[in-house]
Amino acid sequence: MDRDESITLLERAKDADREALDRLFERVAGKLLALIRLRLGPELRRRVESRDVLQEVMLKACGGIDQLRGDDTSSFMGWLVRIAENEIRDLGAFHRRGRRDVRRGVALEDHRATAGGLAAELRSASSRLVLAEEASRLGRALEELGAEHREVIVLRRLEELSYPEIGERLGKSADACRMLFARAMAALTLKLGAKE
Numbered sequence: 001m002d003r004d005e006s007i008t009l010l011e012r013a014k015d016a017d018r019e020a021l022d023r024l025f026e027r028v029a030g031k032l033l034a035l036i037r038l039r040l041g042p043e044l045r046r047r048v049e050s051r052d053v054l055q056e057v058m059l060k061a062c063g064g065i066d067q068l069r070g071d072d073t074s075s076f077m078g079w080l081v082r083i084a085e086n087e088i089r090d091l092g093a094f095h096r097r098g099r100r101d102v103r104r105g106v107a108l109e110d111h112r113a114t115a116g117g118l119a120a121e122l123r124s125a126s127s128r129l130v131l132a133e134e135a136s137r138l139g140r141a142l143e144e145l146g147a148e149h150r151e152v153i154v155l156r157r158l159e160e161l162s163y164p165e166i167g168e169r170l171g172k173s174a175d176a177c178r179m180l181f182a183r184a185m186a187a188l189t190l191k192l193g194a195k196e
Contacts (some may be wrong), residue, residue: 010076013065021065025058028077032057035158037139040151047095050139057084074104077160109169141191149184158182 006027012020036057041146060083068079142150148170155166156177163174163181170177 010068014068016066021062024076025061028080029054029058031077031158032080032084034138035141036084036088038084038142038154039106040091042093042143044088044092053084053087053091056087056171060087077158081159137192141188144191145184145187148180149187152177152181152184153188 006024009020009024009161013024015030037045040048040050040053056082068076097125142153147154152166152170155161155169156163161169163177166172166177166181167174170180172180175191
């Protein structure tokens with residue numbers, strides 16, 4: 001999908017075009033699942049399924065797509081990443097408290113009224129969209145990388161930031177980030193090759 005088509009889809013999605021939103025979700029679901037898996041970490045992954053977090057992120061995005069600011073798919077991906085990180089932070093806080101009050105839980109079906117009845121559709125769509133084993137394999141390989149390599153890959157490939165933006169986050173020049181990314185991708189490729 002080229003950049004112009006992505007921008008058109010994003011504009012249509014903001015105007016409540018479900019097909020356009022589905023196509024955008026198809027484009028980012030694999031990347032977003034890998035990021036969610038990585039950000040959950042091993043402890044929280046034992047308690048929470050990464051695909052469930054992905055579904056929740058998609059539901060929240062459906063309910064708030066009209067609030068998205070920006071007109072390109074990198075802003076869309078960044079917005080989804082922020083939703084995912086907030087969801088993961090909330091899940092972590094909930095599980096750290098060690099208190100599970102069943103009365104506070106909300107069934108996914110209860111979101112149907114607030115998300116326009118999309119819960120069942122999103123569950124089946126996300127099941128079709130995501131190749132869980134591939135995302136899991138990528139997540140495991142990313143976890144084995146050093147922190148700096150892992151972060152530059154997440155920022156470039158998953159959050160779709162430019163090298164100058166990555167440089168601002170990491171306190172490095174854009175060229176240094178470009179070189180770091182190349183080394184990180186080489187290391188990731190070796191890790192993935194070793195797992196086959």
